[in-house]
Amino acid sequence: MFDGPEGDGPGGGGSAPGASRDTRTTCPYCGVGCGVIATVTTDPATGQDRVSVRGDADHPANRGRLCSKGSALADTLVRDVDGGGRLLHPEIDGHRVTWERALAEVATRFADTIAQHGPDSVAFYVSGQLLTEDYYVANKLMKGFIGASNIDTNSRLCMASSVVGHKRGLGADAVPGSYADFETADLVVLVGSNLAWCHPVLNQRLRAAKAARGTRIIVVDPRRTDSVDGADAHLALAAGTDSVLFNGLLVHLHARGATDAVFVGRHTDGEEEALAAARADAPDLATVARRCKLSEAEVAAFYADFETTEKVVTVYSQGVNQSSQGTDTVNSILNVHFLTGRIGRPGMGPFSVTGQPNAMGGREVGGLANQLAAHMGFSAEDTNRLARFWNAPRVAAQPGLKAVDLFRAIERGRVKAVWIMATNPAVSMPDAGRVRRALALCPTVVVSDCIRDTDTGRFAHIRLPAAGWSEKDGTVTNSDRNISRQRAFCAPEGEARPDWWIITQVARRMGFADAFGFASPADVFREHAALSAFENDGRRAFDIGALAAVSDADFDTLAPFPWPWRAGGQPQERLFTDHRFFHEDRRARFIPVTTRPLPRSLPDGALLLNTGRLRDQWHTMTRTGLSARLSAHAPEPCLDLHPIDAAARGVADGGLARIVSTAGEALARVRVTDAQVPGTAFLPMHWTDAFTGSCVIGRLIDDDAVDALSGQPDLKRMPVTVLPYEPDWTAFWLSRQPVTPTHDGYWARRAVPGGHLIELAGRGPVPDLAPAGWDAASGTAINFSDAARGNRRTAWLRGDRLDACLFVAADGRLPGRAWLVGLLEGDGLADADRAALLAGRAPGARADEGRIVCSCFSVGINRLIAAIGDQSLTSAEAVGAALKAGTNCGSCVPEIKEVLRHAVQREMA
Template structure:
């Protein structure tokens, strides 16, 4: 189970590591050249991706830049200027503040808020410090926002938070049902494995999703059900299967409890196909056809993600899915089972060490027996004996003043939490806010009293666990930037200063991993699913060379890829539990004229863009926050494609670019989750969604169904700015910034008079402009700032008419100097004979819409394969293939901008 982690030749090194993005957990080989330049490729030997990478993974080297990094510990505060301090002073200040707060107000007056971006070793130390030594369970994670409902569903049905199968089941299933999962964009490499199975053995795909996402391109059936009615659909299927004799009577009799109760609830909730169709907003024929296909197919995998989890009834919907597999015995066998795909690279690893407030380490809970067991293993002086505050309640407690000190690690809750306005108010009044992060200036970091520089991907060392329970090593191949340190090291040092030195003697990540592994096997005996006790004695060299493996890996046995093949589950009696589920109505009232706001990920961006936002090619596909809306809804509200819209909810307002598309169902809108105050003036999704709708079992907020009104926002002027350094315009109104080669592009629009130049370029002397042009007739302005022959910035403003294309101008920022031709075309915005790439469609190879259209027309390209041969587009991760097909369909009608 070990392999060489590092290869060296010709003055360069190659290091095997793991991608830091989604839960697929792709293996990456990072090559460091003799001059320090880094390139990445997929690891063909890794079981998750077999050499493939998506657009984000392929662009990892683009993000390894010093821009924006937090390089040194800082102390200050929102009201005061930050000052650089030594690590000793910073760590001492954290320890003093937390110790003083605990002494005055008790252990529940402090909290940690952590992240699936942490490595398992980091997570373990945080959990141990808070729950075993501070004595509170007030540690929760941003996985609460994406995976908590799956945890509850798994534990109620399976007896443990354990995904039953492996990625190989996608490839040997005859039917894969994607539920609330945009696999093509959110888990592209896993989607490619599914598409390969479809091509090679005819695997059928059913998509259950209100939106027509890119998954539709390969789906054999799309069930565009009404948002929030998944449980109705699956309850109906459960009742239908049983009524037509599709129960596996032998399996249920031997291995399942609660069958009749679950069936009675399903029959009462969804008694027939007609009822299901009416409640789900579908035709009876399509419901009946899906039910018949499910029944007729022996090998079925049901894949679900945030469309299920991020709901006020997410836990029940998970159990409704599990019920189907229990009733029919489709679990524990190749090509069968429910499959939760995680959003973050280490959401699973965090759950293994108790990262959630209602868990203890090694998948244990808060029974007296489990509290005692963990306490004995840790020799903990004050074990937490009850669950702590879940994320929403945690920030409410900070606002109320009952939690007076919070340490936030590797996450950005001022953006990502629902009711982000409340989160910001809470952090603003909190006595102590500590933020550990790679990035100096985040929305959350601006509230910090103490900033601690953490190592980032490429610098840190540890393990992560992906969606199919595969544990992989993340290895460092670069030195830490500035004085950045590993998160586990930072917490260990604070723990020692708080008086817990004996229990926190770790000097390496391997030492933490050994303890974590040993605890998983401690007093286990097969009773708990999570067990990697076989690695409890792993030495440092073995840890360095550790190859990917799947848990459980019990002492004296081999790693186990598929669970429950013997029909035994991790409940007290070894039997699975079917849960009686009743679908619930939308908890929020939908006023007349309102639309349901849905949020989620884009193909080429990640979370709050602190990493992907540094890459010009990843920022080019969706350069601005974009509101997807159905043509009928747009027409009814006077919205036009490419215009701007104001979105308003009970929680707040936002401005976004309009994208009219029939991929969006009527009555609903979609807005991506990624933009922050660093990248836009007014489109933080967390400010639009309140925190009032929460799953009662999991504490997971409903982020998919917020009532919203939408209206046109018609600015008096539009503009764009290109600058070498990042700029946050101060003019108000609308703006959105993205990376381009050599700098940044900011799109802007506003009401009233065109502001003074200083509002757009704070700190830049407008008198230093080398060239300037005023268009009196159109009320326009064009300016450029030069440093010798090098372009530093340029600004284009128009009160009427169109602005020039951005592509050629953006390319000038990357040039060391401008020649005479470039100078002559600068203020015109276009160089003679230079074609504009247009919006990027294929991020892997930076192929734009205009180049595609011209190639299709001029070379007579008629298929995606021919496009790939000519331009490479679509030949890497394949995420852009559905869009390439759309471009082909409309190539001869589309007007090329």
């Protein structure tokens, strides 16, 4: 397998010089839950630890594969090196304090707030980035001992609709199948899932199955994403009409007699009601085609393929969940699998793929405000059971505030103390402006994080340094219910501590020491496992009671396993093989679904804004943004528009656009592409105030449209107006140290080898930029200015090293960046380079890689095009053989094919 590039680890390895040690752990990115082997090698000359990563061939999720992000994990270890931004020590009001002082302050503030205003005046907002043990302790403290349910998670933004849909249909929040079903299915339908970018290793497994056994793939998505590459069909339906499509499929299957009457009769309820609702919503093929804006032939072909193929897996993700009718859409998918009995058997079933590494683990311990631990709810029986198990004085008796309502309650003063752990809601929540106003008003904001300067951390009264991925120990649960160990392989930076430890220490200081005697993650895991089996006669899906007494040694070596694993039994890879579900009568439920209109009115000329992930970035880039190679594929926030929409609004490919919604505004670079359906736009979710001055996605999305059942915000259908942004000047800034421009225009920063590159544009004065701490004694500044043309260039040198440079042009004509970045990375300037510096062009012929296409092997567009022409390459396989591009994670293969297509078109022209 590909071995990611090496990077200095945070130290604390303890190995003899020159020695290496391997640690099996789990990738911290998406819900695939890939196994990773981290190798730490101690340099004999410096004593520094160096880290490399590779896929774990023995892990059932990935079998050694890694995506571009996973391959670059060693690049993204957050360290306090060269301004790495690590939060190293506890702080109160920006001042360093001891752990004892910080813990006592958190405990006192929360206890005093509860004493004055009641338990519902405090809240936790947590994250799928936490380990299950962290989640468990936080949930126990809030729901068992504080006595409120105001603990919610950022999984509310991605998985809540799937949770409710599963509970309504299956009786439990449980994915029925396993990843192996991707490889045994004859038809896989991807609904609202860009598997190629968001879950690349699963996409590799699916494509391998297609190559080996001819698995057919149908993509249902308004956008033509890279997942469409090689698919058998793409249904580019209108946004928000997925439930129409699946209601129509339900009607079609029933009319054609393509039902499993025995399964439906013996194991389900509600068929007639669901069919009646579906017939009213999608009575015939013509209605479905019209409402979905598809041709009748497309719909008919899809329905026929689904009807005649027994082994069908329907994979869905955020395109379904992140909607104000997400829950109903989930149930419309479950309904067709119930009608045909395609569940509980290999190669078939509905399959929800999660966005975060431990979204499911958090739900196992009650991380959402509307659930209790171990898949229990708020019935009197469940709350009594939990109170007895925990010996808890005041178990919460009713659900708490879900994410959107939680931050509204903070703004209104109802919640007066909030503890935010491992997430950045000032960026990721809808109506991020409201979230920021709420946090600014809140009397007590506690933030636990690895990073000191986040958008949310800027509102913190108390900051607690949390251990990072390489420093944490515990478990996570992936999308197919596999529980894997995450193991630390580096010592914590500074005074960072694991989240479970931090919460435990606060709980003790609040007077709950007897219930929080945990001394290790294994202690927490054992209690979690014991609770899952407590008075569980098989009616609760989640049960890992077989491990309730696992020893420390066995916990250390625990191999990945799927739940449930009941005492005396074996881990269960597939659920519902006996057709017994988790409702009280053990029958599945058909749910009537009616498609609702768009939650927001669409003014004349407005576009529907869709948001989502990029191939090489993760969440708010606090990790992936540190990697130069991960930042090179999509270096700026980019608004995708169809050519018709771009032309109608006077915006050009590569230009800048102003995006306006009822919630706020943004500026972004424009990419014109026919991958978009006319009338829609796409903007990635990753940029924050640390990486741009003008494109925080949460500021564009209002929080008015949420799913009434799940509380999940609608993040895919925000009306926006798009206008051209015409700057007076454009510029770029290149420096070893980061700077933050303060002008009102556009800027976007990314990591490059040796430093940082910022693209800028604006109106009025150019911002006054200079290297941090620069004065006349620091070095030499050389200048070129052409006032008549509005151009100027400045370079700052320290000795013979380039420290920074600024290039400004009124006409938009700026030199390429690649050669200058190379100078920044180098140790010193040659005389010829120094002389050519302000020209921005290399003194001799030098290759320019161009925009990176393959992040795994740093293959740029210019090298790719040259190789295709020089070597007459005609296929992605030939490109891989020549350049290695596309041979590791495969995520760039669709783009390589696109470049090949353009090359053929140029030859034929």
